[in-house]
Amino acid sequence: MVGELKSPEELLKERFERVEKAIGLGEPDRVPLIIFTCGDVLRKYATGYELYFNYDRAREASVKFVTEYPVDVFLAALAAEGFIFALAFSNYPDIAPSIRFWTGPMHDALGDKYTKWPGRELPEDSVLQFIGGQFMDVKEYNKLSDDPVAFVNEVIFPRACVNLEKAGSSKANAALIRLGFEASRYLRFLGESAADLAKVGIPSLPLTFAYAPLDFIGDFLRYPTGALIDVRRYPDEVKRACEALVEPIIKVALSLKPAGAKYAFIPLHLNEYLSPKLYNEFYWPTLRKIIVELYEQGIRSLVFFEGWHDPHLETILELPRGWGIAYFEKTDVRKAKKILGGHTCIMGGVPPSLLLEATPDKIEEYVKSLLGEMKPDGGFILSPGVADIPRAVPHENLKALIEAVEKYGRY
């Protein structure tokens, strides 16, 4: 293969340009393939405990994966959803990004009740669990809306983190200092991990992070079902809280701009649950505001439309052309292209079950037919749909995926 003759620097540049071209709605030399993982597939090389608690093992596992399976961008989020911690520090751009994701040792430092970890609450060879919880009473919506940052720091943290129960206590202060130590180790790990990948020719996306306000309420404050029920019982309170969350969320996303961040990753959670009426009233207006504001500030969004987003596809056209990347999970990317083609870069297309159980021939056939429809006119990135790959996926199947993109993805 031609690729093998190129140096890692050349490959790095080529791959990054390929991805950027697709995001810019153009036709690159071939369709890019991006793989995300929350840890499952890396358990081929290390236990869950090692991946989340031992940064060296985590770095090795990522390098092993991309050496075996060279892709255009590889992104391992070996940490839990921790956006609430970033929001709490949104007034401190030097701190906010370092605690956006929640690692095992950070969990040890604060004793948060949001997560459970291998080697702690769970067996060593499992994946981490974000379990969430209901940490806010329905009567507290007004307090949240009046000052989200103060509310999270002063009311929620003492409830959600065992070691922060008593603000100002020696225990709580020690927990925060430990968190600081860990955050700087984690930042170093992220930098080193990106450098490891670059050394073998795999680029990383310069990412920052944002969140949909209603998801923030569902994931960290009221539990997903609680937020959904509140939408019915207390619509005005919920709406006001969503609006109040826009500003601190944007601040978090912009905190990484000086470091060169270009894309804001936004995973959506309650989108699939909502009827178009509720979506357009409670969910989309504040999310749209965030995406548009970031776009105007030079940051495009990588929105992960989790679940089945079909009923809301058209609303994406309300965003400026070229606003970012729409990563779809259960929504058929072909259908999305009919509506969004030429306006939005589309990502996704490979169901995890196909990789798990189909034969290499079937996978090749699937990719061929999919790319036949998705390749023309550019603006498409191929990716497994759920931001992970099952560890049990046979080696030949992953190879078949990579080879099929090479074979049928060329422009």
Added chain:
Amino acid sequence: MSLEDLIDAFVNLDEEKVLRIVEILLREGKDPTEILEACRRATALIGERFERGEYFLSELVFASEIFNGVMRIVLPELKREVKPTGKIVLGTVQGDIHDIGKNIFKAFAEAAGFRIIDLGVDVPPERFVEAVRTHSPDILGMSGLLTISYESMKKTVEALREAGLRDKVKIIIGGGRVDEYVKRYTGADEWADNAMLGVKKCREMLGLGG
């Protein structure tokens, strides 16, 4: 206030009205089993609205909430045991804690007359085996949304086989990321990625028609 009013309020998700009507009907001496039957009809109608794209998951979550509220009032009033349509042992598989979908399926299956033994979340294979042995259900239902849950489902089916129980129970898997491939991989008998379809398949597996 009639059973028709109850069905109507339920289908329109008017929680307060549903609970009020149930209280009134019980006070007037209505047979609790008739109230449950009305709820079954209401949830079937809600399911139809979901399939027609008029209702979404948030409506199903809310409908389950209403149904659970009704059950809390009606169950203590039940004087005689109602013969269930069938018995299902249900749980979210090992490593996975997603249970919103499982709970919706549970509410709809209960409304359809199934007796559910709910093992909760992060259920290891041994606990499923134990529950199948103790309760001899007609069906084992496993829920899971993570990619790791495919492996856990497969392990559970294997554990049942090793315990000599695989032939004694039908197995259905559910959760947003199951399909024909996952069914084959895990060795289950059926799969469903929505609650109504799940209930229908459970009825079919027991030879009851859709």
